[in-house]
Amino acid sequence: MTRPTSAMIREVIFNILAHDVADAAFLDLFAGSGSVGLEAFSRGAETVTFVENHKATAAIIKENLQTFGVTEDYLILPAAATSALEKFKREKRIFDIIFLDPPFADEISYEQVLDNLADIVNDTGVIIAQHDKRLKLREEYTRIEQARTKIIGDNGLTFYKKK
16 A cells, blocks of 8 residues: 655745756655655656556556656656666666655665665755654765755754765
8 A cells, every 4th residue: 555745845945946857857665645745856857767566556556657647758667676776776767856755664775775775866866754753863874964854743854965
């Protein structure tokens, strides 16, 4: 079952990102229904890559894209986030914005993923981790550092930039 990012949280994310989304290469990790990536398209992202481990849920992303008339400039990768990150590193793919929202009960995903994002984010890019507000993510991971944290209800948004 997916836990879609609420409209309020999406609005906060994209208000903070403001003009950074236009023409961006956007990565939606643990994409679920794809609502964040779809919002990125609506805000002018050039490309959106959706990574979703569950094939049935990845199929829902495709349906949602079709519903909103998005027919190109996207990739849906039905794979585990760690496998996808290895693939992106091998292909030397770089993203301007990376959003991740692992299942809240899976703290290990944050550690594994955040430690492996520096190689695929643009030097001026941003990484946003959505998490339970009680989870305190580290200030630094491999070559990235915390830029800000925002609490919205029971959720936290932690923003990282490259060191």
